[in-house]
Amino acid sequence: xxxxxxxxxxxxxxxxxxxxxxxxxxxxxxxxxxxxxxxxxxxxxxxxxxxxxxxxxxxxxxxxxxxxx
Numbered sequence: 001x002x003x004x005x006x007x008x009x010x011x012x013x014x015x016x017x018x019x020x021x022x023x024x025x026x027x028x029x030x031x032x033x034x035x036x037x038x039x040x041x042x043x044x045x046x047x048x049x050x051x052x053x054x055x056x057x058x059x060x061x062x063x064x065x066x067x068x069x
Contacts, residue, residue: 012026016036037043 007027009025009027010029012024012028013030014022014024014036015030015032016039017032017034018036018039020036020038022036
């Protein structure tokens with residue numbers, strides 16, 4: 001590799017609004033984020049599925065597994 005063309009890759013701290021911090025390395029430096037894996041509804045299992053006009057039920061009836069006899 002050529003010398004002197006790469007940016008400085010230093011230690012960085014990513015802080016979430018929920019208080020969680022992560023140590024990593026970055027060329028950008030330390031920064032804050034609004035949401036992280038510790039508080040995101042998808043990763044915590046608190047995500048709610050919005051059923052608009054019965055679309056989820058209709059999908060499950062059409063493409064879901066058949067009911068056990």
